[in-house]
Amino acid sequence: MGDGNDIITGNAAIGQSGGPTAVINQSLIGCVELIKHATGVKKILGMHHGVTGLFNQDFIEMQDIPQDRLDRIAETPSAALGSSRVKPDESYGERIFESLRDNDIRYFFYIGGNDSSDTCRIVNDYAKAQNYEMRCFHIPKTIDNDLKCNDHTPGYGSAAKFVACSFIGDNLDNRALPGIKINVLMGRHAGFLTAASVLARQNPEDGPHLIYVPEAVFDPDKFLTDVDRIYKEQGRCLIAVSEGIHDQEGEAMAVKLAEQQGHAVERDDHGNVQLSGSGALGDFLAQHIKLNLGKDLRVRADTFGYMQRCFAGCVSPTDRVEARAAGRKAAELALAGEREGSIAIQRPSDEPYTIEYNMVKLEDVAAKTRLLPEEFIEDDNNISDSFKKYVRPIVGPLPTVELLRVRGGAD
Amino acid sequence: MGDGNDIITGNAAIGQSGGPTAVINQSLIGCVELIKHATGVKKILGMHHGVTGLFNQDFIEMQDIPQDRLDRIAETPSAALGSSRVKPDESYGERIFESLRDNDIRYFFYIGGNDSSDTCRIVNDYAKAQNYEMRCFHIPKTIDNDLKCNDHTPGYGSAAKFVACSFIGDNLDNRALPGIKINVLMGRHAGFLTAASVLARQNPEDGPHLIYVPEAVFDPDKFLTDVDRIYKEQGRCLIAVSEGIHDQEGEAMAVKLAEQQGHAVERDDHGNVQLSGSGALGDFLAQHIKLNLGKDLRVRADTFGYMQRCFAGCVSPTDRVEARAAGRKAAELALAGEREGSIAIQRPSDEPYTIEYNMVKLEDVAAKTRLLPEEFIEDDNNISDSFKKYVRPIVGPLPTVELLRVRGGAD
Structure with missing residues (x-):
C-alpha cells in the first residue's frame, strides 16, 4: 500500500476493452461506486469505446448516476461504455497525453484482458514520459481465463x-x-x-x-x-x-x-x-x-x-460478485496512494473457497497468455x-x- | 367427455418423439403421475426411443417410480425415454399390433410434434383395424410452435x-x-x-x-x-x-x-x-x-x-407448467373414457392470459404445419x-x- 498521503485531486477515467462479457459492467460499477465518493475525485469520465474514447475525448460522465441505476447497469451484460480492440501505437502518444492533461485525468482504470492490460501499460508509459502524475490500474476481464498471475478472471465463470x-x-x-x-x-x-x-x-x-x-x-x-x-x-x-x-x-x-x-x-x-x-x-x-x-x-x-x-440470464453468482469486487479493489488501491498495477484474483485456499484481490505489476500481465x-x-x-x-x-x-x-x- | 363408464383395464404405454425440448419430460411426468393412480391401469410402459421401443418391445417401467424422482425427471431437459424420428410404414403394422396386444396396452400416449402426431394416428389406426380396444392420445411438443389447432405448443416457450x-x-x-x-x-x-x-x-x-x-x-x-x-x-x-x-x-x-x-x-x-x-x-x-x-x-x-x-436452466415458467398440464390432460381424458385425440393448448383470453387444454381430432393436427x-x-x-x-x-x-x-x- 502507498503511504496514504499521496492522494491527488482531479478526474477519473474508466474504460472497457476487448470482447465483452456478462459481468464486465459489474467491474465498471464496482470501481465507479467507490471512487465517486472519494474527496480527491471530481468527474468520472467513462471512455466511449475504450481508448478510442480517450483519444477522441469522447466521454460519458458517470459521477452523478444514482446508485439504483448503477446497480441496473452492473446487472446488464456486455460493455455499457462500448468496447474497443484498438491498441495505441506511437501515433497515439501525443493525443493520449493531451487528453489526459486537458481533462485533468489523474485516475485511470482500464477493464480488459491481456491486450487491454498492455494498452493500460502503454497509456501509463505516455503519462510517465511526461512526468504527468496519474494513478493507473488494470482490472481483469476475459472469458478465455488466460491472464497471468490470476487464479481465474471475471467473465470466465x-x-x-x-x-x-x-x-x-x-x-x-x-x-x-x-x-x-x-x-x-x-x-x-x-x-x-x-x-x-x-x-x-x-x-x-x-x-x-x-x-x-x-x-x-x-x-x-x-x-x-x-x-x-x-x-x-x-x-x-x-x-x-x-x-x-x-x-x-x-x-x-x-x-x-x-x-x-x-x-x-x-x-x-x-x-x-x-x-x-x-x-x-x-x-x-x-x-x-x-x-x-x-x-x-x-x-x-x-x-x-x-x-x-454475453448470454443474458446465465451468470455465475461467484463471477458476478468477484467482478464487482475487482473493480472496487482497483479504486481502493488508487485512493490508497498506489500508483499503478493490475488487480489479480488469487485463491489462497480451495476449501473453503477463498479469494484475494491482490496487486501485481502491469508488465507481468500485459500481452502475456496463461495456458491450461x-x-x-x-x-x-x-x-x-x-x-x-x-x-x-x-x-x-x-x-x-x-x-x-x-x-x-x-x- | 366420454360417459365415464367406459374405463378399460390394462397397461399404459407412453413415448416421446422428434426433437427433444427443455420441457418434454414435464409432459411425460404429467401423464405418468396421473395415470399411475388410476384403478384400470396396471403397468406404465415407457417406450424406449418412441415407436421403436414399441416395435421392439423395449420398455422402461415407470409405475413404481416415486414422486420425488418423477419430479426430478420432469425438471430434466430432453427426452428421458429417448426419442425417435421413425415413422412407421406398412411393414410396422403387424409388429406394432402384436406389441400392443402382447403387452396388453390399453392406453397409448405419444408426445411430439406434427410428424409424431401422425405416428400416433397410424398406431391408432392399426389398433382400430384389429378391433383392439385402446385409448390413444397425442400430447403436443415442438420448439417450432407449428401445430395446427394450438395457440402455442410446449417446448416453444x-x-x-x-x-x-x-x-x-x-x-x-x-x-x-x-x-x-x-x-x-x-x-x-x-x-x-x-x-x-x-x-x-x-x-x-x-x-x-x-x-x-x-x-x-x-x-x-x-x-x-x-x-x-x-x-x-x-x-x-x-x-x-x-x-x-x-x-x-x-x-x-x-x-x-x-x-x-x-x-x-x-x-x-x-x-x-x-x-x-x-x-x-x-x-x-x-x-x-x-x-x-x-x-x-x-x-x-x-x-x-x-x-x-434443450439448454439447461433457461426454461420459461409458463412453458414448464403448461407442458405438465398438457400431459395430465391427456391422462384425464383417457381415464374419462375418451377414445382418441390430441391435446391442444388454446387461449380464450389474452388479458388475463388464460389457457384451456382442449381435445381436438388427431387428423386435424397430424402431419400438418401451422405457419406464422x-x-x-x-x-x-x-x-x-x-x-x-x-x-x-x-x-x-x-x-x-x-x-x-x-x-x-x-x-
Whole structure:
C-alpha cells in the first residue's frame, strides 16, 4: 500500500476493452461506486469505446448516476461504455497525453484482458514520459481465463456456466437421438472455456466423451480412433473442441482438414490463412468422421460463437460478485496512494473457497497468455477431475439431471 | 367427455418423439403421475426411443417410480425415454399390433410434434383395424410452435426464451463492438422461433434490426438495401434469420447464394441439394454483404444450432407448467373414457392470459404445419408488436437491460 498521503485531486477515467462479457459492467460499477465518493475525485469520465474514447475525448460522465441505476447497469451484460480492440501505437502518444492533461485525468482504470492490460501499460508509459502524475490500474476481464498471475478472471465463470448448461442439454439431446455431435468453443490459445464442458458429466455415461484443447496437439488419426471407440461403446459420442486446435507444427486444424478434403485454401504473403466460414472447423471435423468412419453416420456440428460471452440470464453468482469486487479493489488501491498495477484474483485456499484481490505489476500481465496447466489435461483428449474441482466454485450451482435407464444400471 | 363408464383395464404405454425440448419430460411426468393412480391401469410402459421401443418391445417401467424422482425427471431437459424420428410404414403394422396386444396396452400416449402426431394416428389406426380396444392420445411438443389447432405448443416457450436471452446479450455485444451480425435460427417452415428474437428489443435502438422468417419471400437484393440502411443509421446491424428462408420459387437461400458465389452445388436425381455446412447460410449471407457492401465491413455470422431446444436452466415458467398440464390432460381424458385425440393448448383470453387444454381430432393436427400468421410479419423484414404481445406470456419474464448513452438521448 502507498503511504496514504499521496492522494491527488482531479478526474477519473474508466474504460472497457476487448470482447465483452456478462459481468464486465459489474467491474465498471464496482470501481465507479467507490471512487465517486472519494474527496480527491471530481468527474468520472467513462471512455466511449475504450481508448478510442480517450483519444477522441469522447466521454460519458458517470459521477452523478444514482446508485439504483448503477446497480441496473452492473446487472446488464456486455460493455455499457462500448468496447474497443484498438491498441495505441506511437501515433497515439501525443493525443493520449493531451487528453489526459486537458481533462485533468489523474485516475485511470482500464477493464480488459491481456491486450487491454498492455494498452493500460502503454497509456501509463505516455503519462510517465511526461512526468504527468496519474494513478493507473488494470482490472481483469476475459472469458478465455488466460491472464497471468490470476487464479481465474471475471467473465470466465459466467461463460463457463453457459458452456456447462449447453452441454448438459446437448448431452441429453444426443442421448435421446444418438449420433456423433461436435461442439466448437471459443479459445484460440487457452482451453479453459472448452474444458468447462466437463461439468456436464453428472452420470458415468454423460458426455462430453472427448475434449480437445489447444494446449494439446490434435492428431486427426487419433481423433478417429477415439470417436470410433466411444461410438462403439456408447452408441453415441459428444465432443468438445476448442476453435484453436492445431497439429504438431501449429497449423490450425480447420486449415489442415480443408486441404486434406480438397478445398482451396488461400494464403497471404505471410502464409496466413483467412478461413471464411464461421462453422468451418466443426464442418471439416464432421466431414473427416464421415469420410473415414462411414458416410451414413449421423454426425452434427455446432459452433457456439458469440453467445458464449454475453448470454443474458446465465451468470455465475461467484463471477458476478468477484467482478464487482475487482473493480472496487482497483479504486481502493488508487485512493490508497498506489500508483499503478493490475488487480489479480488469487485463491489462497480451495476449501473453503477463498479469494484475494491482490496487486501485481502491469508488465507481468500485459500481452502475456496463461495456458491450461498440464495437470488439467488427460491423454490429449480429456480433462481431469482436478480441473473440475478447480472450476466448480467459479461456475457455481448447475441444473442437475435425472436419467431413466442408466447404462449398466436398473431403470 | 366420454360417459365415464367406459374405463378399460390394462397397461399404459407412453413415448416421446422428434426433437427433444427443455420441457418434454414435464409432459411425460404429467401423464405418468396421473395415470399411475388410476384403478384400470396396471403397468406404465415407457417406450424406449418412441415407436421403436414399441416395435421392439423395449420398455422402461415407470409405475413404481416415486414422486420425488418423477419430479426430478420432469425438471430434466430432453427426452428421458429417448426419442425417435421413425415413422412407421406398412411393414410396422403387424409388429406394432402384436406389441400392443402382447403387452396388453390399453392406453397409448405419444408426445411430439406434427410428424409424431401422425405416428400416433397410424398406431391408432392399426389398433382400430384389429378391433383392439385402446385409448390413444397425442400430447403436443415442438420448439417450432407449428401445430395446427394450438395457440402455442410446449417446448416453444423455453426455446423462445433461449433465443430472446441470446439476442439480449448479442445486441449489447454488437453495440459494444459495432458491426453487422447475422444469427441463424431453427425453423425450416415456421418462423415462430426466429420471431421471438424481437423480445430483445427493450430500447428504441436495440436489435435485432431485421428479422427474416420463412413465411416471407427473401430477396437478396432487398436484404442488402435493408442492411445498408440500418448500418448507415445506427453504425451497426443485428439480423435474425430463419434457416428456412427462400426465394420466390421456394429455393433455399443457402443454395441460391452458394451458386451466386460460385460454389459447386451438387443435386441428386430429384434436384434436392444436401448442403454440408452447418453454418452455410450464415456464411453465405455474410459473404453476400461483404461482396456487395464492402469487404472491409466487420460482418459475423453465428448459427444457434441444437442449443436452442434443450439448454439447461433457461426454461420459461409458463412453458414448464403448461407442458405438465398438457400431459395430465391427456391422462384425464383417457381415464374419462375418451377414445382418441390430441391435446391442444388454446387461449380464450389474452388479458388475463388464460389457457384451456382442449381435445381436438388427431387428423386435424397430424402431419400438418401451422405457419406464422400474416399479421405477425411486417414488410418482409420485421415482426409486429402484436406478435410481441402474443409471445410475452409464453416466454415469461426476461432480464432487463440498462444502457448508458442511448442514441439521441442523454447519457
